[in-house]
Amino acid sequence: MDERMAGRRWAGLVFISIAVSLIIVDSTIVNVAVPSIVEDLGISSTEVQWVQEAYTLVFASLLLVFGSLADRFGRRRLMLLGVAIFIVASIAAAVAPTGGLLILSRLVQGVGGSMILPTTLSLINATFRGRERGIAFAVWGSTIGGMAAVGPLLGGWLTTSFSWRWAFGINIPLGILIVIGVLFTVAESRSDRRETIDGVGALLSVLTMAPLVFGLIEGRTYGWWTVDQTLQIGDWQWPWSLSPVPIAFAVALVALAAFIAWGVHRRRRGRSTLLALGLFRIASFRNGNIAAAVVSLGEFGIILALPLWLQFVVGFDALQTGLLLLSLAIGSFVASGIAGALSGRVAPVWIVRAGLLAEIIGVAGVAFTIGPDATWGPLIPFLFVYGVGVGLATAQLTGVVLAEVPPAESGAASGTQSTSRQLGAALGVAILGTVLFSTTSSVLASALDDRGLPAEQRDQVVSQVVDSAGAAIVGLEQSPQTQDLAADARTAFSDGTKAAAFTAAGFLTLGLISTLTLGAAASGRGSRQEEEEQARR
Template sequence: MQGRTRWWGLLAISLGVAMIIVDATIVNVAVPQIIRDLGITSTDAQWVQEAYTLVFAALLLVAGRFADRSGRRGMFVAGVLVFLVASVLAALAGSGELLIAARVLQGLGGAMMLPTSLSLLNANFTGRDKGIAFAIWGSTIGGTAALGPLLGGWLTTEYSWRWAFGINIPVGLAVVVATLALVPESRDERAERGIDWLGAVLSVVGMTGVVFALIEGRTYGWWERERPFRLLGLDWTAGISPVPVAAALGLVVLGTFLAQQIRRNRTGRPALLDLSLFRIGSFRNGIIAAAIVSLGEFGLLFALPLWYQNVLGYSAFRTGLALLPLAVGSFVASGLGAPLTQRWGAARVVQLGVAAELVGVAGLGLVVAPDTRWWAPLGFLFVYGVGVGLATAQLTGVSLADVPVSRSGQGSGVQSTARQVGSALGIAVLGTVLFASLGGILGDRLDDRPGLDPAAQQQIVDAVKGSAGAAISGLAAEPATATAAEDARAAFSDATRYAAFAAAGFLVIGLLACTRLPARQPAGG
């Protein structure tokens, strides 16, 4: 890409990335209407939300590797087209099964796009311009992650949940046309012949098992099965939860994958994973830091919308507005990232970003309460967003800085996979902290309320936990349980506070990990 053309190409790539990131969050606020319209069960609704994330995370490594061989622009455009077809199917779905299948297909398209977008930037920008490009890319992820609930709430409230998918159609078509017109093709011309099909299968199966366990542990139980599980028409009837089985299977398969990759690398045969990348210090330390930072980076976005809607009584659209400062802060960071990197170097900017995230998340924990005023979280959300925008962009740039362009797709796939697994683990841990704390705190509060026998107390606790707080409004509407609703609001706020502090703890560890990033001399220094 030359001159202005490459910047317009960057806009097209960023718009495609925004589309897949928004779709990871936009559905959350539309789920109640989807349940009513399609008559699906809560389990089906869970799969509507999680099928996309599961497939997306499992295929990132494979997609990045194949993009190097087949062509990065071609892979990106193919991913957009797959995503578009899936969005049409989702918008027209007449049953829960069809909607889940469409979400699986969306995950495939998203996995083809995300690592490829990174490798396109790595291939087409150099020097200071590369830092700016990564800053825009990183701020796009942070900003659109927060915009998803706002956009989903508006479309669902004013039109229909189907438009949460239908909006992708004009956006995706624009991305396809602009990418073909403005972004040049690039590939690894020296790639060895042959494809490591066994490695691809082992990678996908192993990642699917691990990510499934992280996402669904709270739902189905970390050890004992807590609710029915059905897959491909078959019912899981064992007393043990499918979660530890999936985790064990995934880890065994990933171990087999690693051993197979070591053998293929030693014998010079085509391998899905080029292990020589891990001898690059900036890459190795960058992905370790990225995985750890991701533990605390976005996990709180799981808890905050629940607190806003079920404790403060916000609508889906108003919740999106409340989270808007996070998006604004992330976009502001895109303008700050390049000059700060020029002055201090990328590693220092990453550390500054993670520190800002830490301040924002810990501050949110301090202001969360049943009677929090609307303005109290705004400043902390903004600081949180600035931190996400700085850390995500520059950490990605540091990780890929020394990766040869010929292997940038594979490097991007590894980096994206590390972030997704870290994010899934963070959400799993923070979700466990949130709901375990909620049950314990609410149970203790109800013990102090006269007139409630133990069975009634447990019923209230189960209802609040099982509905993720949605049952609070029903409790408040009944005079007999109005005081229990007050206890539930207080307990949910306390649990959200603990989740925020847990996220802050992860970010402290991430900040320490970022101290191992290579210190680079700022340009002109």
């Protein structure tokens, strides 16, 4: 019986990992498909960011909510509901006729994804113990790293051979497989405690995230302080000279303060809180969440810029882009074997640090390689090293964060940890996207000024290139009258991508520094509760 139950647990881990693959593959597939979406639907560079951010914004905003709900209503149940919502939204995205409807579909996908990710973590945390838990987290983390790179290959093939719409359609058979597998292999899990849902905290968490990401994305459009372009929603127009962006930042700051104050208030009254404030007394949990946010900021931001540069500047198609990024996947899979072999033998914090160092070397190497005349050869080894780093760092950092968390609070803890990662990812896409397009705009405007181009024509060319996320470069190259301008645009977009890569390397360096604050679990010393549970088993 024990062997059969053990086999069922590991089979369940396979389907839980496929569930993680569903949301990770979708995100990375979209990155490769974006250039085709731009050409087909004619979306702007701001809409390009929102195709990603609409998903990430809702995803990050609701992770805490669904992490807590999973503890109460059942983790498996909530994960299956999330998969169902994700599938329906994927169908809507696949048939979307406009950029606006595609963004709306991505919003709904974010709701489903925010149900899936924290429940996968909490199910693992509640199912496995001791060294098995470390191996399970290694599998989970390696799945994230590997699928983040396999996704572009799959997306490139689907986009090139069929249509970008199939990049969303692939979620349907994956989702069906997950539902069937989880129903047969994963046991239901929930907390024994019955507490009221923190609705006010949920609202405040959304009011913190949404304006923050809006401001970071739209700052270059509407102005960071005064209005550069008037915000218009239907017939309503922004009435002040002060940009809506600083207002959004102020709302986020006030909502964050209110969220913390409200949580402290509820905790003092002995009531449950959306954010597991009591868990922040655990050094590994507190410091690991900080590290996870900073690391994700660097890891995920560069994924937006690289496919655009490869296709619009270097001239790759979607399939070639995916094949190039396969080297990242190979590196991540290699790292998964290394991480599994080292589990329980080497302190997790040293594996995390080694992974972050590899990521920094890989991203910085890619940055040095980027240029308008770059070739694929030098990119491969640096992407491989970067993939190794992702594979080493992701799983072990998750294990460190959750190592000393009581199983009864695993849902809330997983939601908090996932929120830290997604907050970092959301800020990474927003910040690095802004670096990419702002640098491109500045460099291109300067180059066109040096050519003596009239200001009106200069602004028109810059706007075409930036608003199309680089897609206009191809059109400029096709006309003999604008070929020189296309060369300037390719150089400018390369400089923007290079700046984004160096910025990502900088944030990863901060993440590496932040691991110096990790606590006892990072050194390989488990909690007393963990030791007692292991002894009972």
